[in-house]
Amino acid sequence: MAVRNVAMREAIRRALREEMLRDESVFVMGEEVAYWQGTHRVTRGFLEEFGERRVRDTPISEMAIGGVAVGAAMAGLRPVAEFMTINFAFLALDAIVNHAAKVRYFFDGMFKAPLVYRAASGWGNQATASHSHAPEPIFAHFPGIYVGCPSNAMDAYGMLKTAIRDDNPVLFSESIALYPKPGPLPDDDDQDDLLVPIGKGDIKREGNDVTLVAYSRGVDWALQAARALARDGVEAEVVDLRWLRPLDMALVYDSFKKTNRCVIVEESLPMYSFGSEIAALLQENMFDYMDAPIRRVAAEDVPLPYSKEIELLALPNAQKVVDAVKEIL
Amino acid sequence: MPSPTKDMLLDWYRQMVLIREFEETCHQLYQQKRITGVYLHLYSGHEASGVGSMAALRKSDHVITAYRDHGIALILGMDANAVMAEMMGKKTGSSGGKGGSMHLASAAHNFWGGYAIVGGHLPLAAGIALEARYRGKDDVTMTYVGDGATNNGYFHESLNMSAIWDLPVIWIIENNGYGMGTEVSRASGQTELHRKAKAYGIKSFGRVDAQDALAVYKVASKAVEYARDNGPAVIEHVTYRYRGHGVSDKQYDARDDMSAELRQWMDEREPIKILRDHILGKHGDIGDALAEHDEAAKKIVAQAVEFAEASDLPRGRDDLLGNTYVGSQRVYKTPASIGAGID
Numbered sequence: 049m050a051v052r053n054v055a056m057r058e059a060i061r062r063a064l065r066e067e068m069l070r071d072e073s074v075f076v077m078g079e080e081v082a083y084w085q086g087t088h089r090v091t092r093g094f095l096e097e098f099g100e101r102r103v104r105d106t107p108i109s110e111m112a113i114g115g116v117a118v119g120a121a122m123a124g125l126r127p128v129a130e131f132m133t134i135n136f137a138f139l140a141l142d143a144i145v146n147h148a149a150k151v152r153y154f155f156d157g158m159f160k161a162p163l164v165y166r167a168a169s170g171w172g173n174q175a176t177a178s179h180s181h182a183p184e185p186i187f188a189h190f191p192g193i194y195v196g197c198p199s200n201a202m203d204a205y206g207m208l209k210t211a212i213r214d215d216n217p218v219l220f221s222e223s224i225a226l227y228p229k230p231g232p233l234p235d236d237d238d239q240d241d242l243l244v245p246i247g248k249g250d251i252k253r254e255g256n257d258v259t260l261v262a263y264s265r266g267v268d269w270a271l272q273a274a275r276a277l278a279r280d281g282v283e284a285e286v287v288d289l290r291w292l293r294p295l296d297m298a299l300v301y302d303s304f305k306k307t308n309r310c311v312i313v314e315e316s317l318p319m320y321s322f323g324s325e326i327a328a329l330l331q332e333n334m335f336d337y338m339d340a341p342i343r344r345v346a347a348e349d350v351p352l353p354y355s356k357e358i359e360l361l362a363l364p365n366a367q368k369v370v371d372a373v374k375e376i377l
Numbered sequence: 378m379p380s381p382t383k384d385m386l387l388d389w390y391r392q393m394v395l396i397r398e399f400e401e402t403c404h405q406l407y408q409q410k411r412i413t414g415v416y417l418h419l420y421s422g423h424e425a426s427g428v429g430s431m432a433a434l435r436k437s438d439h440v441i442t443a444y445r446d447h448g449i450a451l452i453l454g455m456d457a458n459a460v461m462a463e464m465m466g467k468k469t470g471s472s473g474g475k476g477g478s479m480h481l482a483s484a485a486h487n488f489w490g491g492y493a494i495v496g497g498h499l500p501l502a503a504g505i506a507l508e509a510r511y512r513g514k515d516d517v518t519m520t521y522v523g524d525g526a527t528n529n530g531y532f533h534e535s536l537n538m539s540a541i542w543d544l545p546v547i548w549i550i551e552n553n554g555y556g557m558g559t560e561v562s563r564a565s566g567q568t569e570l571h572r573k574a575k576a577y578g579i580k581s582f583g584r585v586d587a588q589d590a591l592a593v594y595k596v597a598s599k600a601v602e603y604a605r606d607n608g609p610a611v612i613e614h615v616t617y618r619y620r621g622h623g624v625s626d627k628q629y630d631a632r633d634d635m636s637a638e639l640r641q642w643m644d645e646r647e648p649i650k651i652l653r654d655h656i657l658g659k660h661g662d663i664g665d666a667l668a669e670h671d672e673a674a675k676k677i678v679a680q681a682v683e684f685a686e687a688s689d690l691p692r693g694r695d696d697l698l699g700n701t702y703v704g705s706q707r708v709y710k711t712p713a714s715i716g717a718g719i720d
Contacts, residue, residue: 106538109537111500111530111534114500115499115504116535118500118501119500119502119505120505142494142497143500146497147492151490152701153475154472154475154476155475155490156473156700158484159484192701194702247707
């Protein structure tokens with residue numbers, strides 16, 4: 049079968065479209081998803097193909113988007129609700145945290161909420177502080193919801209399909225920076241063998257000297273750093289966790305047992321973060337294998353500024369990962 | 378709309394005295410520390426609001442409410458034993474002891490639950506109604522919302538969305554005069570709360586004396602009929618809470634005028650008495666029916682207390698972690714050695 053490079057946004061679009069064709073209970077709702085064709089063009093052509101019943105423009109009402117998805121899911125539909133950017137999902141935090149993630153628990157299993165919140169995420173492009181977040185760890189903090197963060201087209205395709213078919217609520221974070229990034233994807237529709245199980249990570253590069261743990265855009269920085277390190281004879285293993293909840297720690301532990309060193313790479317802020325969590329779990333469970341302190345590369349601990357040079361200074365990059373690795377070798 | 382028959386009226390009476398008995402028993406049990414949660418919001422005084430409006434529904438319709446949910450559960454026919462057991466956090470409770478007073482629900486009765494964040498259930502109501510529209514069914518979603526919630530963003534966003542999507546929701550604003558301790562006039566620029574419907578282009582069915590089950594039923598029937606075919610409707614129920622915001626309410630200690638206000642509502646607008654007078658005025662031939670319902674309520678609630686107290690508590694980590702997710706509970710697990718002495 050033919051495999052060709054497609055942008056991650058196209059892979060997401062294909063996955064979503066195929067799930068809508070496959071299951072009539074799947075529908076999309078969100079700001080500008082229908083007539084505007086999607087702010088990030090993920091729902092391009094959907095209105096024409098599926099009509100207003102299944103492709104629903106909403107007003108700018110994030111609290112309602114968050115909560116309507118919960119009610120519709122409890123009642124038997126499979127909503128895919130889009131937050132134009134993940135920053136706006138903060139307005140829906142109560143619906144996500146207190147309702148989507150908890151209706152199963154506080155009614156002791158009486159209901160389920162099979163929904164997906166899609167949200168475009170990430171820093172950069174001089175979007176300025178309130179539109180510059182990669183806050184996936186905030187959502188992953190809460191039990192009751194899963195959090196998926198793909199780093200490439202093929203994973204995005206398989207992960208979104210799994211998320212839509214799963215009976216639990218999923219927050220699906222799509223890096224804006226990765227939307228245009230091309231990656232291989234088979235041409236044929238409905239590639240069920242590409243489904244990525246919930247909570248299954250992936251080794252993106254093998255190596256014996258240090259483990260780089262990352263997700264989403266962090267995987268790119270980790271892979272770039274690994275290539276740079278290889279020129280100095282250091283072989284880094286890149287673990288792409290793909291899901292922030294549940295975490296595939298077995299994959300991290302296996303790698304760490306081999307390398308005994310770890311740098312955690314993330315686009316998010318450093319405090320109470322993905323890095324904090326992975327580091328804590330490693331010291332709790334892998335203390336005997338630890339040969340060096342664990343290092344974290346994250347964004348600088350500031351709101352993101354507008355001006356280009358200091359904006360870039362705040363962001364993680366491959367060089368920062370290389371520097372962190374060299375400190376612990 | 379058909380006039381309520383004698384049997385219907387008697388059934389309303391049965392529901393109302395059962396609620397009153399249940400709630401007043403809960404109050405006592407709380408005082409005696411046999412119900413131990415910090416939140417317990419009683420429906421005493423509100424009975425006609427729920428009973429009269431839900432009488433306008435059919436079985437396939439949906440109901441959702443906030444945290445003052447015991448009465449709604451009992452009207453729908455949830456088992457009083459399971460409801461009382463939930464108050465006591467027992468495994469036999471309707472939510473397995475995990476939800477407590479504010480999270481009663483019953484999938485079998487299309488009762489989607491009581492919810493504890495003010496306004497948080499309103500978009501859920503819209504979502505449930507969306508499912509009906511999506512599938513081409515004409516079931517409605519009866520949604521109870523307190524006066525306080527009409528001031529928060531959930532109310533605005535949910536009503537607006539119900540309007541643009543023609544969702545069959547009946548938004549019943551239970552205006553009992555206070556959002557916690559704040560009078561409606563100090564909380565809302567528009568004190569006739571049903572008028573807020575106009576801002577969203579929603580049909581308002583006005584303000585109803587919700588101490589009178591018949592008045593409530595008449596308006597609710599019209600609103601339900603309208604919502605099935607058209608879209609959202611708003612009704613404002615004017616009512617009063619007999620046991621404060623919740624059982625831990627200190628308002629009655631702090632304000633002398635509150636007791637007089639409460640006394641006046643109980644003397645002049647008591648919902649059970651209003652219904653009783655109506656039944657007796659209209660149907661002189663009912664014999665001991667009312668007294669029998671009074672007795673039955675006492676028996677049902679006493680039995681529920683006995684059942685609940687004899688039931689087991691959920692225990693151990695399996696009960697604790699269960700139903701966090703559909704499928705396996707993949708959550709962080711504290712090492713078994715930690716806290717083992719506490720189990």
